[in-house]
Amino acid sequence: MLCYHPSLDMLVDYSSGALALPHALAVSAHLDQCAECREQLKRLNTLGAELFSEQPTSASDSQLSALKANVLEAIQGQTEVSAKTEVTQASELNETLKDIPASLRRLIPKGFDSLSWMSLTPSFKLAMLSSEPGGAQVALSRIKAGAHMPTHTHTGNEITLVLTGAFSDEEGVYRRGDFICRNDDDKHKPRVTKDAECICLIVLDAPIEFTGWLTRFLNPIMRRFHPNNTPAEA
Known part of the structure; x- marks a missing residue:
């Protein structure tokens, strides 16, 4: 069980995209290993989405519907690619990379x-x-x-x-x-x-x-x- 975590303020900044990239990388690597913070982030993301949805918009209903359809289509496509990639990566994962969080493997590809x-x-x-x-x-x-x-x-x-x-x-x-x-x-x-x-x-x-x-x-x-x-x- 992990004992030390990013602060709530840092997770809020991470959720909103306001955290500087180097710091976001460290938080992401922690999230790869911490179910507690992943759950906290999920709640923050949900809250942020609700607040965003309450903001007024000048777009028409048809424009919003088209945008939503495009976003959902893109997400579905990315999910399918991601799922295939994860299966491939899981099959290729070896002892060299097992201690490296997924967020860091692009920077440390060979261990x-x-x-x-x-x-x-x-x-x-x-x-x-x-x-x-x-x-x-x-x-x-x-x-x-x-x-x-x-x-x-x-x-x-x-x-x-x-x-x-x-x-x-x-x-x-x-x-x-x-x-x-x-x-x-x-x-x-x-x-x-x-x-x-x-x-x-x-x-x-x-x-x-x-x-x-x-x-x-x-x-x-x-x-x-x-x-x-x-x-x-x-």
Whole structure:
């Protein structure tokens, strides 16, 4: 059973389409693993549809009927294609992809080991998934069993979604599927459980800052690879 979830405000923004794409990706990956939040989202979507239907419209009844027919036809077609695709994907799913939420498989099509991992310490690696200039950074962190990530603070908001393994910090223990939000008031030292390595999806609005006297040399690297510090191409 998952213990940590996106806030209601975040789910409302996700339902309405107002959530930034990197954050929406993290929420979607959590939804793939959380029946409780999927049910909450279903209620929010229903509420949103009811509110939308109450808005006045200048379209004629015939135009609305035609639009509805076209939408239903498109949905039916997409559902049939989706069903066929899901059957195919299910038959092809193997051990390499089983720990990767469906929402992330386009970014990680060949499994975790196929990514380009950057070693920051002997036990801590990062792999960049998306770094659009001026936006949030989407990456994976990978920490060996029993090891810890260096103590750090946040210079902006951070979302962490556990994909494999588990870790703990001063505020709790987090397992596969748990969704954790941190802001610039937080300082912590995540430690991975001893039974398995831990891989997490992380979304960073701004670079983290390592505070240990031996690990502060990593801060320029973190700033260099964060899109808020990467100039846009001309």
